[in-house]
Each structure stands twice: as structure tokens, then as C-alpha cells.
Amino acid sequence: MGRYVVxxxxxxxxxFVGATLLIFLMVNVMGDPVAGLCGERQCDPATAARLKRDxxxxxxxxxQYLTYxxxxxxxxxxxxxxxxxxTELMATAFPVTVRLTIVAILFEVVxxxxxxxxxxxxxxxxxxxxxxxxxxxxxxxPTFVTGLLLQLLLGVAWGWxxxxxxxxxxxxxxxxxxxxxASVSLAxxxxxxxxxxxxxxxxxxxxxAIAKGLPPHRVITRHLLxxxxxxxxxxxxxxxxxxxxxxxxxxxxxxxxxxxxxxYQGIVRQNTQTVVGFVTVLVLxxxxxxxxxxxxxxxxxxxxxxx
Amino acid sequence: xxxEVRDLHVEFRTRDGVARAxxxxxxxxxxxxxxxxxxxxxxxKSVTAQAVLGILDMPPGRITxxxxxxxxxDLLKLKExxxxxxxxxxxxxxxxxxxxxxxxxxxxxxxxxxxFVVHRGMSKRDARARAVELMERxxxxxxxxxxxxxxxxxxxxxxxxxxxxMALALEPALVIADEPTTALDVTVQAQxxxxxxxxxxxxxxxxxxxxxxxxxxxxxxxxxAVMYAGRIVExxxxxxxxxxxxxxxxxxxxxxxxxxxxxxxxxxxxxxxPPNLMRIPSGCAFHPRCPMARDVCxxxxxxxxxxxxxxxxxxxxxxxxxxx
Numbered sequence: 001m002g003r004y005v006v007x008x009x010x011x012x013x014x015x016f017v018g019a020t021l022l023i024f025l026m027v028n029v030m031g032d033p034v035a036g037l038c039g040e041r042q043c044d045p046a047t048a049a050r051l052k053r054d055x056x057x058x059x060x061x062x063x064q065y066l067t068y069x070x071x072x073x074x075x076x077x078x079x080x081x082x083x084x085x086x087t088e089l090m091a092t093a094f095p096v097t098v099r100l101t102i103v104a105i106l107f108e109v110v111x112x113x114x115x116x117x118x119x120x121x122x123x124x125x126x127x128x129x130x131x132x133x134x135x136x137x138x139x140x141x142p143t144f145v146t147g148l149l150l151q152l153l154l155g156v157a158w159g160w161x162x163x164x165x166x167x168x169x170x171x172x173x174x175x176x177x178x179x180x181x182a183s184v185s186l187a188x189x190x191x192x193x194x195x196x197x198x199x200x201x202x203x204x205x206x207x208x209a210i211a212k213g214l215p216p217h218r219v220i221t222r223h224l225l226x227x228x229x230x231x232x233x234x235x236x237x238x239x240x241x242x243x244x245x246x247x248x249x250x251x252x253x254x255x256x257x258x259x260x261x262x263x264y265q266g267i268v269r270q271n272t273q274t275v276v277g278f279v280t281v282l283v284l285x286x287x288x289x290x291x292x293x294x295x296x297x298x299x300x301x302x303x304x305x306x307x
Numbered sequence: 308x309x310x311e312v313r314d315l316h317v318e319f320r321t322r323d324g325v326a327r328a329x330x331x332x333x334x335x336x337x338x339x340x341x342x343x344x345x346x347x348x349x350x351x352k353s354v355t356a357q358a359v360l361g362i363l364d365m366p367p368g369r370i371t372x373x374x375x376x377x378x379x380x381d382l383l384k385l386k387e388x389x390x391x392x393x394x395x396x397x398x399x400x401x402x403x404x405x406x407x408x409x410x411x412x413x414x415x416x417x418x419x420x421x422x423f424v425v426h427r428g429m430s431k432r433d434a435r436a437r438a439v440e441l442m443e444r445x446x447x448x449x450x451x452x453x454x455x456x457x458x459x460x461x462x463x464x465x466x467x468x469x470x471x472x473m474a475l476a477l478e479p480a481l482v483i484a485d486e487p488t489t490a491l492d493v494t495v496q497a498q499x500x501x502x503x504x505x506x507x508x509x510x511x512x513x514x515x516x517x518x519x520x521x522x523x524x525x526x527x528x529x530x531x532a533v534m535y536a537g538r539i540v541e542x543x544x545x546x547x548x549x550x551x552x553x554x555x556x557x558x559x560x561x562x563x564x565x566x567x568x569x570x571x572x573x574x575x576x577x578x579x580x581p582p583n584l585m586r587i588p589s590g591c592a593f594h595p596r597c598p599m600a601r602d603v604c605x606x607x608x609x610x611x612x613x614x615x616x617x618x619x620x621x622x623x624x625x626x627x628x629x630x631x
Contacts, residue, residue: 204404204407205407205408205409207408208409208410208473209410210362211362211395211400211402212395212421212473213392213394213395213426214391214421214425215388218425222413226412227410227411300412302412302457302459303457303459
């Protein structure tokens with residue numbers, strides 16, 4: 001197990017370097033890193049050259065990348081154009097997005113699994129067909145449509161929620177945005193749970209559990225669910241990284257000042273340091289979340305051994 | 308009588324039609340007795356067992372008629388919760404493939420101990436101690452350490468011992484073993500069979516041994532019931548049946564056992580295939596494959612004729628068959 005973790009951590013290095021190099025090249029080579037510094041106007045050539053020299057942008061790209069990475073490992077992600085350190089932006093943005101992600105994951109776990117169990121045990125009944133149809137709708141409608149629709153109905157038309165989230169972004173305000181962010185994954189969790197449950201329900205060990213004279217609730221929770229939820233848990237685990245980085249649309253709709261919002265602003269304003277910095281951290285989150293999921297898999301299923 | 312099944316009918320409703328899996332099975336098992344149920348796949352052996360135990364998948368399965376008396380009560384008339392209490396505690400089952408029949412993500416100790424926790428209300432700790440005792444009873448080496456292991460960490464024979472231990476945990480009055488040795492190596496088969504026979508004697512429990520292996524049956528069974536197309540076609544004490552079968556199907560089964568004194572000669576095989584349960588032949592279901600079939604066999608379904616006081620044959624010509 002220990003050796004497996006070490007190997008996986010070592011494997012992360014090339015993935016991390018590759019991903020950050022890619023985003024670094026895209027922003028610095030394909031875009032113009034100083035274009036955003038002069039605001040709306042075009043920079044005059046003399047100023048642009050001076051800025052580039054000051055920022056070290058006249059040096060070869062590989063050297064720029066190494067310098068940047070060196071600084072990242074000392075905790076310096078550079079400064080945004082308004083002079084604010086990128087780490088400061090992260091310190092305000094990440095807690096907001098983490099809260100939003102927690103709300104979304106809770107929806108996936110509680111609602112997604114509950115619906116999956118309900119439909120999995122009532123296969124072919126009206127409730128099953130109904131939920132299945134609903135998940136299909138949720139999956140096929142893009143998030144921005146669901147998001148805007150809920151904002152319009154709940155926020156504007158009926159006034160149940162505030163259409164725009166305050167900068168504090170407390171948990172209470174994040175319920176509807178969290179639901180929107182979770183919606184597609186939630187539908188997948190429902191379907192995955194349903195299929196997995198229906199499949200395992202016919203398995204020999206469930207028949208054994210019934211033959212042992214166990215009460216139905218024990219057969220379902222201890223024998224059927226315990227086995228059926230293994231793929232679901234791994235799906236949800238892997239989804240954490242996707243939700244944190246994928247909240248751009250949701251955060252835009254509800255004006256949540258989290259990671260997605262900062263990334264969007266960074267891209268629109270060609271704010272190089274912000275974009276590269278945030279993406280770097282997201283890559284790390286993704287990698288660690290995936291490692292944890294793989295380790296969790298071995299805990300849930302004793303047949304899996306890592307060496 | 309410990310178990311008495313009367314005129315049991317089970318059918319499966321599928322998209323293609325109704326499969327009549329069990330068509331009027333009647334049989335009895337006394338305390339301490341071993342009944343071997345013999346037949347090809349699809350003859351209704353396992354379905355009968357599942358219906359008796361109450362673990363039939365319903366739907367698509369359906370018990371259309373019959374009674375199952377166990378210790379004087381008709382199990383089919385009990386409420387599900389009452390029936391559940393009988394299951395596992397008084398009436399247990401051993402399945403064929405222990406690897407798939409045991410839960411892969413729970414330790415064997417948990418799965419054995421569960422019987423005591425659920426049926427006897429024991430604490431987890433006491434149940435664990437009983438699990439170790441059980442594992443020692445079925446002679447699993449190093450039981451105290453292995454109680455924490457998972458099913459996949461055991462060999463096939465050891466897994467089947469755990470399966471047996473689980474069925475015998477609460478000392479049931481009757482155990483149904485559905486092909487308990489089919490999935491095992493030949494060398495292990497004998498050990499497991501011996502263990503099962505030994506434990507049966509120790510607990511004086513009834514045993515229904517479902518099998519298609521005639522070799523296994525001869526040593527351990529008291530009586531044999533031969534099934535074909537969902538009916539019992541011959542029922543007899545084991546020695547009488549081996550000496551002189553009273554049904555051509557039984558004769559065919561016996562003749563298809565390889566024997567040393569017929570070495571070098573072609574092995575007999577019953578011609579044709581088992582019937583499709585959606586289109587069971589008219590009259591005697593065996594007539595298309597029967598070497599003795601005559602016109603009456605195609606039209607009239609033979610009742611179970613009394614060959615002897617404890618022997619029956621569902622063949623119009625049982626006398627001729629018995630004479631060989």
C-alpha cells in the first residue's frame with residue numbers, strides 16, 4: 001500500500017508538469033501577456049517592451065516556466081494586474097468554491113443515492129420510470145439553462161431566494177447554486193446507483209442473505225447496498241475535482257465570487273498570472289482527489305489489493 | 308414427518324411464454340434422513356428447493372398450487388416475516404458456488420456471526436466467538452486468525468466449508484444442499500461430502516441433497532427422488548433403486564455412469580435433449596427419449612404407481628422396466 005502511494009505520487013509529477021506547461025504555453029505564447037495591462041487601449045510599443053523586460057517576458061519561454069514554477073513552490077503565484085497577489089485572490093475564492101462543492105456533493109450523495117435506491121428497488125414501476133425520465137431531462141439540458149431557469153423562477157418570479165449570492169457566500173445562499181452545479185452529476189449518480197443495485201439484486205450472495213433469514217432492511221443495507229455503492233462512491237470522489245473546476249457557469253449565473261468567477265475574469269481580462277495560478281492549483285486538486293478515490297476503492301472492496 | 312411437500316406447482320412467466328418448472332412434486336423427508344434429488348439441469352430440482360425455502364424470485368416465479376408442511380406448518384401459508392424466522396434457523400440451504408454465494412466485501416466472520424446476531428440477538432463479540440467455533444467445527448485450520456479473512460482469500464474447498472458452517476450455524480432441523488460439491492475439485496468433493504454427512508449424523512438433521520452426480524448419492528443418501536421435467540418420476544430407497552430401476556429414465560441415468568467392467572465399450576447416453584419447459588411433451592414427458600415408449604405414453608400421463616410400499620414409479624410399464 002505504502003509503495004503504491006509513493007508510486008502514484010511520483011506518477012503525478014509528469015502529469016502536473018505537463019498540465020501546467022500546457023496552460024503556461026497557451027497563455028504566454030498564444031496570447032499576449034501584457035495586452036491586458038494597458039486596459040482598453042493598445043499598449044504603445046515602448047511601454048510594452050519595458051513591461052516585458054520588467055516582468056522577465058523577454059527571456060525564453062522555458063526559462064520563464066522554470067522561474068514561475070520555482071516561485072510557485074515557495075508559495076508565490078505572482079501578482080494580478082491590480083497589484084493584488086494571486087494567493088490573496090485564491091484565499092478569498094477557494095473557500096467559497098469549496099463550500100459550493102460541499103453543497104453539490106451533499107446533493108449528489110443524499111438525493112442521488114436515495115433516488116437511485118428507490119428506483120433500483122422499484123424497477124419498472126411508475127416511480128422508476130418517472131425518475132428515469134427526469135434524470136434524462138436533467139442530463140440533456142445544459143447547466144446554464146437549468147441555472148438561469150431556477151434563478152428566474154425561484155429568485156425573480158417567486159422571490160424565494162436572492163437571485164445573486166452575496167460576497168460572503170454562506171452555506172444557506174449556496175443551496176440553489178449547489179443544486180444547479182450538482183444537477184448533471186446527480187442524475188448520473190441516480191442512474192449509476194439504480195443500475196448497480198438492480199444488477200447486484202440478482203446476485204447469489206443476496207439470495208444467500210435472504211436464505212439466511214435476514215430481515216429485508218438488513219439484506220438491502222448490509223449486503224446489497226454495501227456492494228452496489230462501490231462504483232457510486234468512486235464516481236462521486238472523482239467528481240469533486242470536476243465540480244471545483246467546473247463551477248465557472250454556475251458561479252457566473254449566481255454571481256458567486258469563487259474559483260470559477262476568478263478564472264472567468266482572468267480569461268476575459270487576459271490576466272495571465274491569475275489564470276495560470278488557479279489552473280495549477282486545480283490540477284493539483286484533481287490529481288489528489290483521484291488518488292484518494294483509488295485508495296478508497298481498496299478500502300471498500302477487499303478484493304482489490306495495491307502493490 | 309419433518310418435511311412434506313404436496314403437489315407443488317411452480318411456473319415462470321417470461322416474455323416468450325410460461326415455463327412450467329415444477330409440475331406436481333410430492334415428497335417427504337424424515338428427521339435424520341437424507342433424500343437425494345436427482346435430475347438433469349432444468350428438471351426442477353433447484354426451483355423446488357427454492358420454493359420450499361421461500362427464496363424463489365417472484366416475479367417471474369409463481370407458486371400456482373401445492374403445500375409445503377414443515378414441522379406441521381404449511382410454510383406457504385405463513386406471513387413473510389414468520390417465514391423469514393424459519394429460514395436459516397430451522398431450514399437452511401447450502402449453495403453450489405460458495406465464491407459467488409458469499410458476500411465478497413464482508414469477512415467470513417461477519418457473515419457467520421450474522422446468523423447469531425439476527426436470529427439469537429447475540430452481541431457482535433459473542434457472535435464472533437461462535438463464528439470461530441463454527442469454523443473449527445468444519446475443520447478450517449487457524450480459524451481464530453482466518454475469521455477476519457474475506458471469501459476470496461480461501462480455497463474452493465474451504466469456502467464450501469464456510470458455506471456449510473453458515474447453514475448449520477443454528478442447528479437447523481433440515482438442510483437443503485443444492486449441488487454442494489459440483490464446483491469443487493474431485494479430490495475435495497469427497498472431503499466436503501464426508502464432512503456434510505458427519506455433521507448431519509451429529510445433529511440428526513434431515514438433508515435434501517440436490518445433485519446430478521449419481522456417484523455422490525450412493526454413499527450418503529437413504530432415499531432417491533428422480534426428477535424429470537418438473538415431476539418426480541421415480542422415488543425409492545437408494546439400494547432398491549440401484550439394484551433395479553423402475554423407470555426407464557432412471558435406468559438411462561444408471562447406464563450412463565462409466566464402469567470399470569465395461570471399459571473399452573461405448574458409454575451409454577440417453578438420446579435427445581431435456582424438454583423445453585414451455586412445451587412439455589404430452590402424456591409422459593419422457594416419451595420422446597424413451598426406448599420403451601408406446602402409443603399410450605404419448606397420450607396418457609402416468610400417475611406415480613406404487614411399486615412397493617415405499618417406492619413409486621411414474622411409468623406405465625414399470626413392471627417391465629423392473630424386470631430389465
